[in-house]
Amino acid sequence: MILNKIGNIIKQNKSFAVVSHIIPDGDAIGSTLGLYNFLSEIGKDVDVFNPDKLPSKFNFLPGFFDVKDTLVKRHYDCIFVLDCSDKDRLGHLVELLNMADVVINIDHHISNDLFADINYVDTNAGAVGEIIYNLIRINGFEISYNTAMCLYTSIVTDTGGFKYSNTTSMTLNIAGDLINTGIDFPEINRILFDTLTAQQVKLLSRVTSTLELYNNNSIAMLHVTKDMLEECGANENDASEMVNYARDIDTVEVGVFIKEVEKGKFRVSLRSKNKIDVRIIAEKFNGGGHIRAAGCTVYGDFDEVKNKVLNEIINHWK
Ligand SMILES: [Mn+2]
Numbered sequence: 001m002i003l004n005k006i007g008n009i010i011k012q013n014k015s016f017a018v019v020s021h022i023i024p025d026g027d028a029i030g031s032t033l034g035l036y037n038f039l040s041e042i043g044k045d046v047d048v049f050n051p052d053k054l055p056s057k058f059n060f061l062p063g064f065f066d067v068k069d070t071l072v073k074r075h076y077d078c079i080f081v082l083d084c085s086d087k088d089r090l091g092h093l094v095e096l097l098n099m100a101d102v103v104i105n106i107d108h109h110i111s112n113d114l115f116a117d118i119n120y121v122d123t124n125a126g127a128v129g130e131i132i133y134n135l136i137r138i139n140g141f142e143i144s145y146n147t148a149m150c151l152y153t154s155i156v157t158d159t160g161g162f163k164y165s166n167t168t169s170m171t172l173n174i175a176g177d178l179i180n181t182g183i184d185f186p187e188i189n190r191i192l193f194d195t196l197t198a199q200q201v202k203l204l205s206r207v208t209s210t211l212e213l214y215n216n217n218s219i220a221m222l223h224v225t226k227d228m229l230e231e232c233g234a235n236e237n238d239a240s241e242m243v244n245y246a247r248d249i250d251t252v253e254v255g256v257f258i259k260e261v262e263k264g265k266f267r268v269s270l271r272s273k274n275k276i277d278v279r280i281i282a283e284k285f286n287g288g289g290h291i292r293a294a295g296c297t298v299y300g301d302f303d304e305v306k307n308k309v310l311n312e313i314i315n316h317w318k
Contacts, residue, residue, distance in 0.1 A: 007139030026157025129154025
């Protein structure tokens with residue numbers, strides 16, 4: 001079993017790095033910090049990285065302020081890459097892969113290209129946090145309160161609060177075991193799902209007023225420009241969940257959110273309810289993700305980008 005083999009590597013080595021993907025989400029942050037806390041607690045020398053600045057809403061997680069975004073030249077016995085379907089997801093930290101004896105890739109994306117020395121891809125896992133939980137437990141270790149906070153965050157965010165179809169009975173069993181460590185999960189849920197800044201509420205009113213409906217009201221599009229962010233005093237991360245307002249409309253199957261990153265470059269988030277595999281649409285633009293949640297970067301002016309994405313969705317529908 002690969003998780004036992006990885007457990008032996010943990011037991012037999014001393015220095016580790018843990019890293020996840022650009023534009024980190026709750027799973028990337030929760031799973032890396034969960035593994036980071038666990039390895040630190042059992043006495044390992046661990047560095048934790050992310051190529052991008054972490055959204056501040058996750059700053060309640062133990063280890064949040066230890067996350068580095070730059071490399072210092074050194075050597076690790078082993079590097080863990082979490083929630084990354086390919087090494088490009090590491091952005092400027094891709095160099096880490098050359099700094100260790102062993103690179104271990106742990107993921108749940110079906111598109112994972114198995115880039116590492118050891119690859120463990122479980123597409124049935126709702127979140128990478130579930131796999132880290134299994135890795136710790138299968139190898140006979142305990143899960144601490146701090147590690148549980150991080151793994152719970154990973155799982156509850158990637159399953160949309162246990163609402164999405166990637167939630168399994170295993171997901172709920174794991175969450176139950178994590179809750180048994182005494183973590184304040186109602187408070188974690190409140191921070192993750194029911195907290196907005198004043199800037200975000202202002203931005204929400206601007207973003208929802210951009211609503212456009214297509215394909216018999218089954219596709220909804222929202223967008224945000226850099227100017228809108230600035231007018232509301234908001235930053236890029238403040239808009240990250242707003243795609244859900246497009247998806248949540250009763251007649252809608254696919255929700256689209258287009259965010260201007262810079263002139264001529266847009267980040268597109270896609271969400272679907274029951275029928276459309278949005279990962280396939282994202283992959284047409286060299287993006288990726290999951291069947292119900294995916295994303296990609298599309299170049300051109302706004303109308304061009306909008307029409308390209310819309311056409312791809314409608315083509316896929318046929
Ligand atoms: Mn994930």
